[in-house]
Amino acid sequence: MSIANTHLTERAASIRLAIFDVDGVLTDGRLFFMPDGTEFKSFNTLDGHGIKMLMASGVEVAIISGRKSPLVEKRAANLGIRHLMQGREDKLNALGELREILPFELDQIAFLGDDLPDLPVMRRVGLGMAVASADSFVREQAHGVTTANGGAGAAREFCELIMRAQGTLHGAREAYL
Numbered sequence: 001m002s003i004a005n006t007h008l009t010e011r012a013a014s015i016r017l018a019i020f021d022v023d024g025v026l027t028d029g030r031l032f033f034m035p036d037g038t039e040f041k042s043f044n045t046l047d048g049h050g051i052k053m054l055m056a057s058g059v060e061v062a063i064i065s066g067r068k069s070p071l072v073e074k075r076a077a078n079l080g081i082r083h084l085m086q087g088r089e090d091k092l093n094a095l096g097e098l099r100e101i102l103p104f105e106l107d108q109i110a111f112l113g114d115d116l117p118d119l120p121v122m123r124r125v126g127l128g129m130a131v132a133s134a135d136s137f138v139r140e141q142a143h144g145v146t147t148a149n150g151g152a153g154a155a156r157e158f159c160e161l162i163m164r165a166q167g168t169l170h171g172a173r174e175a176y177l
Contacts, residue, residue, distance in 0.1 A: 008144045011127040012165035016108040018054060019095070019121070020155060022065040022072050024114035025131055028151030041071045042151060050156030051079050057168040060102055064094045066117055092120040112158045114138060114150050129158055 023029050026047060032040035055061050062083035063076055069086065076084045083101065088094040095109075107126035111118065114134035119141055122128030130142035133149035144161075146154040163169035 005144075008127070008129075008161060009165045011107075011143060012110065012162045014108055015059060015110045015127055015162050015166070017060045017062060017098075017102055017104045017110070018159065018162060019062045019064055019098070019109065019111045019125075020051075020158075021091075021111075021113040021115075021118050022063060022069075023067060024133065024150040025112055026063075026075070026151065026155055028149065029114065029133070039069060039071060041069065041075075043075055044151055044153060044155070046153050047151070047155035047159075048075075048079055050159035051081070053169075053172045054159040054163060055080060057163050057166065057172060059162060059166075060104075062098055062102070064088055064091050064098070064121070066091070089117060091117055092124070095121050095124070110158070110162060112146075112155060127162075 020026055026043055027041045051061055061081050063081055064085045065072060066089045072086060073084065083098060085094045106124055109125040110127035111121045111125045112129050113122050114131050115138060116135060119138060122142060128142055129144045130139045131146050131150040131154035139145050146157045148154040148157050160169055163172060
């Protein structure tokens, strides 16, 4: 995995909370609307299982999204994500509120994003990463960039980076042998 380097491994080793954006990170960023206003999103099952493995390894998981969608609520519930903050354009303020519930230090928090509204959080946490399909300026500001695009395995890659750094990935995979 090309995102696994010493710098990122050191940052990932102390992560206790991983936060994900949704559109462009857990999805490919496209929004589908039917004529009646019904919305569709596509989530990657590999990403979902990576999130489940990360939570099983003892890392808390949260979502902070600028948009509000019942589909995201269903996806979070399906994955067992208890900390869901939607309709939050000021993601830095949302991070502050989340830290009141989960009082982790900033260097114990990781964030995976893709666009300009994600930058305030990405630049303050211990591990701020961008997906490969992120805005170019966002990629430049990130501590690291996944090799996979948003909605196409980037979240799994991010989860495995953290688990590898913490020594839990091998055990998680061996459970399936």
